[in-house]
Amino acid sequence: MFYAKSETRETIREHTDRLLDNWRLLKDSYGDRLIRVNERMWELLRLAIEYHDIGKANTVFQNKIRRAIHEELLETDCDANVPHNYLSVGLVPFEQLNLTKEEMRLLTHAIGYHHERDKRPDKEAIRDILENDLQKQREDIAHHMRLPLAEKVSFRFVDRLLKRYTIHDGESFWDYVLLKGLLQRIDHAASAHLPVESDVHQDVGVYVRRYMENKLFHLNDLQRFTEGHTHKNVIVIAQTGMGKTESALLWIDRDKAFFTLPLRVSINAIYERVRRQMGYDAAGLLHSTSAFYLVERGEENWEAIKQQSQQLSMKLLFTTVDQILKFPFYYRGFEKELASMANAKVVIDEIQAYDPKIAAMLIKSLEMIKKVGGRFMIMTATLPTLYLDELKRRSIIDEEDTVFGEFIDSQNHRHRIQLHDEEITEGIEDFVKMARSSQVLVIVNTVRRAMELYERLSEMGSDVPVHLLHSQFTQEDRQWLERQIQEFNEAKVNGIWVTTQLVEASIDIDFDYLFTEMSPLDSLFQRLGRCYRRRVVEGEQCNIHIFTQNVSGVPSVYDGHLVCESTELLRPFDRQILDERTKIELVGKLYERERLKGTSFLQEFEDALAMFDHLDPYEMSKKEAQRKLRDIQTVPIIPRRIYDEIADVIDECRRCRDWQKRIRLRMEIEKKTISVHRFLAEKFVSERLPKPFDHIYIADVEYDFDREVGRGIQFDTPLSAFY
Numbered sequence: 001m002f003y004a005k006s007e008t009r010e011t012i013r014e015h016t017d018r019l020l021d022n023w024r025l026l027k028d029s030y031g032d033r034l035i036r037v038n039e040r041m042w043e044l045l046r047l048a049i050e051y052h053d054i055g056k057a058n059t060v061f062q063n064k065i066r067r068a069i070h071e072e073l074l075e076t077d078c079d080a081n082v083p084h085n086y087l088s089v090g091l092v093p094f095e096q097l098n099l100t101k102e103e104m105r106l107l108t109h110a111i112g113y114h115h116e117r118d119k120r121p122d123k124e125a126i127r128d129i130l131e132n133d134l135q136k137q138r139e140d141i142a143h144h145m146r147l148p149l150a151e152k153v154s155f156r157f158v159d160r161l162l163k164r165y166t167i168h169d170g171e172s173f174w175d176y177v178l179l180k181g182l183l184q185r186i187d188h189a190a191s192a193h194l195p196v197e198s199d200v201h202q203d204v205g206v207y208v209r210r211y212m213e214n215k216l217f218h219l220n221d222l223q224r225f226t227e228g229h230t231h232k233n234v235i236v237i238a239q240t241g242m243g244k245t246e247s248a249l250l251w252i253d254r255d256k257a258f259f260t261l262p263l264r265v266s267i268n269a270i271y272e273r274v275r276r277q278m279g280y281d282a283a284g285l286l287h288s289t290s291a292f293y294l295v296e297r298g299e300e301n302w303e304a305i306k307q308q309s310q311q312l313s314m315k316l317l318f319t320t321v322d323q324i325l326k327f328p329f330y331y332r333g334f335e336k337e338l339a340s341m342a343n344a345k346v347v348i349d350e351i352q353a354y355d356p357k358i359a360a361m362l363i364k365s366l367e368m369i370k371k372v373g374g375r376f377m378i379m380t381a382t383l384p385t386l387y388l389d390e391l392k393r394r395s396i397i398d399e400e401d402t403v404f405g406e407f408i409d410s411q412n413h414r415h416r417i418q419l420h421d422e423e424i425t426e427g428i429e430d431f432v433k434m435a436r437s438s439q440v441l442v443i444v445n446t447v448r449r450a451m452e453l454y455e456r457l458s459e460m461g462s463d464v465p466v467h468l469l470h471s472q473f474t475q476e477d478r479q480w481l482e483r484q485i486q487e488f489n490e491a492k493v494n495g496i497w498v499t500t501q502l503v504e505a506s507i508d509i510d511f512d513y514l515f516t517e518m519s520p521l522d523s524l525f526q527r528l529g530r531c532y533r534r535r536v537v538e539g540e541q542c543n544i545h546i547f548t549q550n551v552s553g554v555p556s557v558y559d560g561h562l563v564c565e566s567t568e569l570l571r572p573f574d575r576q577i578l579d580e581r582t583k584i585e586l587v588g589k590l591y592e593r594e595r596l597k598g599t600s601f602l603q604e605f606e607d608a609l610a611m612f613d614h615l616d617p618y619e620m621s622k623k624e625a626q627r628k629l630r631d632i633q634t635v636p637i638i639p640r641r642i643y644d645e646i647a648d649v650i651d652e653c654r655r656c657r658d659w660q661k662r663i664r665l666r667m668e669i670e671k672k673t674i675s676v677h678r679f680l681a682e683k684f685v686s687e688r689l690p691k692p693f694d695h696i697y698i699a700d701v702e703y704d705f706d707r708e709v710g711r712g713i714q715f716d717t718p719l720s721a722f723y
Contacts, residue, residue, distance in 0.1 A: 002057045002144050005191070006068035012053050013145055018190035019049045026186065029200040030256065030343035035373040036178055037342070044103060047092075048110045048183050050147055055087030057141045058129050078133045080125045085115045089157050090130045091141070093150045102172060105160060110180045112161045114187060116332035116618070123158040130155075166617055174371050181339025188336070189311050197256070198308055199282035199315040205253035207280040208246055217243075219250075222407040226251040226377070229403045233370075234377040235388075238407040239580045240529050244379050245270055248347045251377055252316065256344040259318050260325065262353040263505060265482075268293050271318045284314030286323050292667040312340045321348070321362060322629050328364035329625035330617040341374035349379050351387060352522045352587070353505060356601050359387060360608035361629075366396050381529075382522050382584055384591030386605065408580045414532040418542035419567070419574045423550040424449070424517050428456060430545070431515055435464045435496045438512035439489060442498045443527050445517050445553030447472050454498045465495035471502050474642065476671040477705050482507055503530055510534055514544050517551045520562040521569065521590050525583045542575060561599045565590055635681050636673035636696045638689075639703035646672055650693065669693065 004015035027042055037045075056062075059076035061084055066073055089112045094104055112121070130153050134141065142149045165176045189196040205227075212219070219227065222242050226234060227250040234251055238244055248259065261267045264287050271285045285294060286309040294302035308314050312324070325346075327334040346369060348362060366376050391397045397404075420427065424444060434440050444450050447470045454468040467488070469481045485497055489509045501519070503509065504526035514531035516524065528544055537543055548567050554560045569586050570578075589595065596602040620628070638646075646669060653665035673696055685697040 002141065003062060003065040003069075004053055004056055006065045008193075009069060011144070012056055015053060015190065016050060016145070018193070019052075019186050020046070022186040022189055022196040023049055025200075026182070026196050026343075029197050033255070033343045033373075034178075035342075036174065037182075040103075041175065041179065044107055044110075045179060045182055045186075047097065048107055048114070048179065049186065050145075051088055051092045052111050052114050052183060052187065053084065053088060054091050054141065054145060054147075054149075055084035055089075055134070057137060057144070058082070058084065058087055058133050059137075060129070060133075076133060078129050080128055082122070082125050082129050083115065083117050083119060085112055085117070086121045086126055086158070086161065087129060087134065088112070089161065090126065090153050090155070091134060091138075091149045093148045095150075096148055106172070106176055106179055108157050108160050109165060109176055110183055112157075113164075113180060114183050116621075118621075121158050121161045123155055126158055127155055164618060177335045178339050178342055178372055181335030181337075181342075184333070184336040185312065185339060189313060192307060192311060194308060194311055194313060196311075196313055197315075198313045202280070202282035202315050203254040204249050204257070204274070204278075204280055204282070204316050207274075207278045208249045211278040212246065220407075222405070223247045223250055225403075225405045225407070227253070230255075231375075233375050233397060233402040234379075235383070235391075235397065235402065235404045236377065236379045236407065237381070237383055237405070237584060238379070239381055239409060241534065242407055242409075244349070245273070248349070248377060248379055249274070252345050252347070255375075257316050257347065258324055258341070258344060259316065259347045259349070260321050261318070261349045262320075264289060264293075264320065266349075266505065267318045267320065272297070274316070274318075280316070282315040284309035284317045286310065286317055286319040288320070289670060291663065292670060295663050296667065312337070321354075321358065321365075322626070325362060325365040326625055326629055327368060328361050328612040328615070329620060329628060330615050331620050331622045331625035332618050333622055334617075334625075338368055338372060341369045342372040344374055346374060346376045347379060348376065350505065351378055351380050352382050352384055353526075356605035357608040358629075359384075360605050360612065363387065363390055363394070363396070364609065364612040366391070367394050370396055370401075382525060382587035384522065385588045386591045386593055386596060386602070389593060390609070406584070408584065410579060410581055412536045413577045413579050414535065414537055415528050415544050415578045416537050416540075416542045416576065417544040417546060417570070417573060417578050419570060420545060420547045421549055422547060424515065424547040425453065425456070427515050427545065427547060428453070428460075431457065431496050432460065432462050432464050434513050435494055438494060439492070440496045440513045440515065441503075441509070441511035441530055442496060443503065443514065443516040443530075444498070444500060445519055445551060445557050447500055449517070449552035450498050450500050457496060457498065465493070467495065467497045468499075469497060469503065470500040472674060472676070473705060474672050474674055474703075480707075485509060501527065503527075508533075512543065516544075516546055517553075518546055518548045518563055518567055519551070519553075519558055521566045521583075521587050523558070524566065525587065528578075528583075537577070544578075546570070555600065559599050559601045562590065562596075562601055565595060634675040635678050636670075636675055637681055637685065637699040637701075638672050638696060639674070640686070640698055640700050641703055642672050643689075643698050650689065654690065654692070669696075 002012045004010050004012040023046060059074050060078060060081055063073045089108050135153065138149055165173050167173055186196050220243060222238050223246055226247040230251055230253045267287060271283060274280050274283050284305055291306050294305055299305060309317055324337050327338045351359060351362060369376055431440050431442060442453060444453065450468060450470045454466060457466045469485055473481060485507060486509060501523060504523060509530050510533035511531045514527060516527050532543055551563060554563055569589060649665055649668055653662055653669060656662040656665060681697060681699060684699040684701050686700050687698050688694050689696045
């Protein structure tokens with residue numbers, strides 16, 4: 001009896017058979033779509049499965065399991081603790097398998113590194129266990145596994161393992177990535193007792209068409225375009241309200257897919273729509289708070305959805321890019337995520353919404369996805385020329401494999417703009433005047449400026465209601481405020497909402513007038529989408545007012561050169577209609593490489609690409625890659641006063657053994673957090689919470705919020721860069 005797992009008392013042979021079941025499932029389901037995996041590669045994958053865990057038969061490992069399950073220990077003279085994956089390679093009968101030299105290397109490395117260890121292979125320790133333990137049990141192991149084993153062990157395989165695959169190995173590197181990645185996918189799914197692919201025959205295209213028929217919707221030009229190019233990579237520029245979600249789902253059709261968006265709130269909304277309105281239950285959800293969301297919405301089988309989403313086995317997965325597209329960091333174990341793309345399609349929605357460093361990562365990830373045979377769709381309202389040029393330069397898109405479509409409503413005009421060469425604070429009297437008979441939205445670039453405007457408006461003692469929304473509220477308070485602004489908008493109540501750019505993409509509102517600080521055009525045009533979202537502008541009155549002087553958040557939030565260039569590009573349209581096609585053309589001009597020379601935007605983009613192009617595989621762990629990604633994002637903090645109020649909840653959660661109660665307590669804690677930029681958080685953070693909350697920091701800042709007068713974080717020193 002040779003055990004593989006202590007929890008289930010599963011033998012090595014039983015575990016291996018689980019993997020073989022998943023191998024057949026994957027081959028039968030998507031074999032024809034894994035274009036880099038031919039019959040020979042499928043056979044190599046089968047061999048890797050058969051032998052991957054055979055090293056677990058060593059007595060030290062068996063005694064570990066026997067100790068855990070309270071069985072009698074086996075006698076042994078060996079006490080070296082050597083990772084089983086290295087030992088497994090030593091038992092493979094290479095001389096009997098009729099492999100080429102390259103196939104031997106592929107099999108050696110796929111088995112030897114199906115677990116990534118900090119410990120490099122130690123030839124003497126491996127020799128000791130193979131010669132003095134495993135070879136002595138050779139017949140018993142062969143009988144248990146029903147497999148031939150190596151009769152004489154050559155230890156040259158250790159030297160081969162020490163020379164890892166690199167990008168310089170050319171096509172062999174990508175073969176290795178697929179072989180190892182598929183082995184890991186199959187192994188992890190089998191260990192979790194899950195299918196490597198679920199709901200294979202649930203085609204989302206069928207559900208979308210049925211949903212549209214029931215709603216009496218007809219396919220528009222965009223949707224017909226994507227439906228007609230399901231076998232191509234697709235780049236689509238389309239304005240809001242064109243049915244982009246349905247277009248992407250029609251392109252996905254019968255394939256496995258990963259659907260990414262920049263904002264968790266948008267991901268949750270689309271997930272909800274696809275599962276509830278379209279009735280498609282083969283959809284999963286994966287982001288940092290997805291488990292809380294699933295519990296909160298009352299999903300009965302939330303744990304199964306969470307597990308299958310984490311295993312990447314769902315037919316359609318809604319997710320954030322940091323969860324599945326960070327493989328350009330080449331962290332140890334990146335192959336699993338990348339191999340998942342080989343038989344799938346990837347949708348990247350609103351690429352222009354990402355930081356230039358993240359955009360560089362996405363472009364590199366598309367390059368790698370193409371290498372392994374996956375397909376992609378970029379779906380966006382505006383596409384920076386810089387990104388398009390880079391996609392072409394790297395041959396990620398070409399005439400043979402890629403189609404490009406632009407879908408703009410040129411008939412209905414929604415925005416007439418007016419530029420004001422003054423600071424936005426000079427517009428306060430106009431806000432109030434307009435708000436007596438209309439709904440006025442004010443968007444500024446920083447929290448500090450938003451709070452300044454809010455206080456000045458409140459001090460005026462006007463009869464006009466004034467509300468404030470920005471990112472410096474706890475999750476629960478912010479969610480309440482986001483509901484309030486939507487209810488206010490739907491009720492057609494007159495008044496003013498002062499906000500930051502967090503309303504640009506995440507909140508579906510349609511105000512009568514927008515007063516905004518200048519920002520780069522792509523951001524600015526997102527803001528315009530919150531005014532006259534579903535209406536046509538008539539007459540000569542301007543509904544968009546843009547203030548160009550002394551704008552906040554430069555250079556901490558926006559590059560000053562980009563803001564100035566955006567202003568100059570807009571000048572010819574002062575007091576004019578700004579149609580959708582013009583918006584796209586202006587963004588294209590703004591992000592031409594020549595115009596970006598000397599900007600921090602271009603520098604960050606190029607530096608990030610250069611880093612990804614020159615990274616050595618396997619230099620960093622997955623946690624280190626996640627940390628690098630977070631360095632260019634945000635961290636969650638809890639203000640000291642709130643921490644003091646919930647310290648007992650944190651202690652209770654850490655002690656709790658009931659997982660359902662623990663999830664509820666954890667949600668309660670997470671709702672008290674505020675996301676802030678890391679470099680700013682460092683100035684105020686005093687300590688971090690204990691595990692498992694050590695991703696959350698305690699900040700020594702004041703927090704003041706009630707449902708009547710909302711403020712958010714108060715800083716001891718004035719800061720302008722929060723948003």
